[in-house]
Amino acid sequence: MNCYETLFVVKPTLTEQEIASQVAKIKDILTREGAELIATDDMGMRRLAYVVEKQTRGYYTALYYKAEGSKIAEIERNLKINEDIIKFLTVKYATKKEIAQFEKMVAATNKNAKAPASKETAAEETVAQEA
Template sequence: MAKITGKYETIFIVNPTLEEAAATAVQDKFKSLIEENGTNVEVEDWGKRRMAYPIEDQAEGVYTLVRFESKPEFPAELDRIYKITDGIMRSIIVCLDD
């Protein structure tokens, strides 16, 4: 039987050198994108944290965790948008279903 919806979790890291307004705009962009395409959206802003290793010569990043349910096609599109968005240093999307 085909999967109708799935539970997912994503974390993305925004470059801390962006101005506060720009960083907030990037975070809001992804929050609204996920809310438009998903249901049961839970957002946790973790704030600025030190990373295990430098990325793009930065030792810190602004972390955001989002849990949501969506159709199985959406995470691939979300990942594509992460990759082409300036200001996103790293991202990961994990399926929580068994």
């Protein structure tokens, strides 16, 4: 099992529900291929740096997952077929440093996903006095 990250851009002409269903569709493909989805980074609607398929904006989503290397071709094939996805990129995190970065990014996205996380409970200070 290797660590992978797939970033894809959904067409901006779709409605919110349609975009959500497209993202869910990709997640379904991942589970079908036996991938273990770790984190989802919803980057939202952004302006594209250049025109892609006559679109100037796009809805970015990044998925972090662990999967068998042989399954990536099938996942990418599905992304390629889908006409509502205008761009995608899969990056493999293999070396020690890359995996450290992968875990850092997963932690960051999970932290962002949760609404203002509850503050750590104030540490109770027990002062033990020693005679």
